[in-house]
Amino acid sequence: MAAFAHWTAIALYSATTILAAMSxxxxxxxxxxxxxxLLAGALVAHGISLYYTLISPTGYRFDLLAMLSLVSWTINLLVLLLATRQPLQPLILILAPLGVLTVFAAVYDWGGVAPRQQLSTGIAVHALLSITAYSLLTIATLQAIYLYYQNQQLHNHKPGGISRLLPPLQTMESLLFGLVAFGQILLTASLITGFLFVDNLFAQHLVHKTVLSILAWLLYSVLLWGHWKLGWRGNTAVRWTLAAFAALMLAFFGSKLVLEVILHRSTWG
Structure with a gap:
């Protein structure tokens, strides 16, 4: 079943790519x-393939190739949902081949399996949600930076380069807010599962990550509220996206820096 889903996903993503490229x-x-x-069929097969990729009889996979496959599936799903209302064909032409590559690459067990004895199902779900949310919001940040560049190009009357191959600015803004909204849903689920399954999220070794993750969640919430209620867009949306991601990045990497570098040095000072 795993092999059938795997090769079916590759075949359907390839057919999607060919149809989009011919047009x-x-x-x-x-x-x-x-x-x-075709894209919907590829996503169904990819989802089944992911189930067998991420969950093995002995444990769970969290290596880079498995996570790239999960993030690729999430982004393609978002584009499928948005493409019913927005002209996102050029993005499908880019992302469908990415689906082929990540499904194929995920077959290789690059980082091994985390044993079930060391990781409960609840913690595994929390970890998967956290990694996917962070990855999706990273892509949203890159999208925000691109939108800033695109705005500057239009302001200076110098449109060109990759901008000619991608959808219009308004469509790309819709994609940005779709990425942020989808990422915020996953971040919310990550925080909820963290409170449910992680022992004492405000313990000394976790408090930095917890507080900064909640701060990032609040900033993303303000951004989405401002967009839907006040019509925020353009550089205002870019600034809020970057500020929220800075808090999220500090949550993932800053807490590690505090624990492993600053506190370690002060202890052994």
Whole structure:
């Protein structure tokens, strides 16, 4: 079943890529129903493949290749949902081949399996949600930086480069807020599972990560509220995205720096 899902996902992602590429080369709009149907089928097969990739009889996989496959699936799902209302065909042409590569790469067990005896199901779910949320919000940050660049190009009347190959600015802004909203849902689930399954999230070795993650969640919430209620967009959205991601990055890496470098040096000072 795992091998069948794996190769079915690769075949359907490849068919999606070919259909999108043929339409792009002929400079005509693709027939969206078959294109999105192929992408949806690829996502179903990819999801089944991911189940067997991430969960083995002996434990759970958290290595880079497995996580890249999970993030690729999440982004392609978001694009599928948005493509029903937005012209995202160029992104499908970019992301469907990424699906092929990540599904194929995830077959290789690069980092080994975390044994079930060392990791409960609840902690494994929390870890998967945290990694996926962080990855998705990282991509949202890169998207925000690109939007800033695109805004500057338009302001200086110098549109060009990669901008000619991608959807219009308004569509790319919709994708940014879709990424942030999807990432915020995963971050919320990550925090909830953390409080449910992690012993004392405010213990000394976890308090930095917990507080900064909650701060990031609040900043992303303000950004989404400002967009939907006050119409925030453009550079305002970029600034809030970068500020929220800075807090999230400190939560993931700053707490490690505090624990392993600063406190370690003060202890052995």
């Amino acid at each position: 792009y080369l002929r400079q005509r709009q693709p027939h969206m129903v078959p294109l999105l149907a």
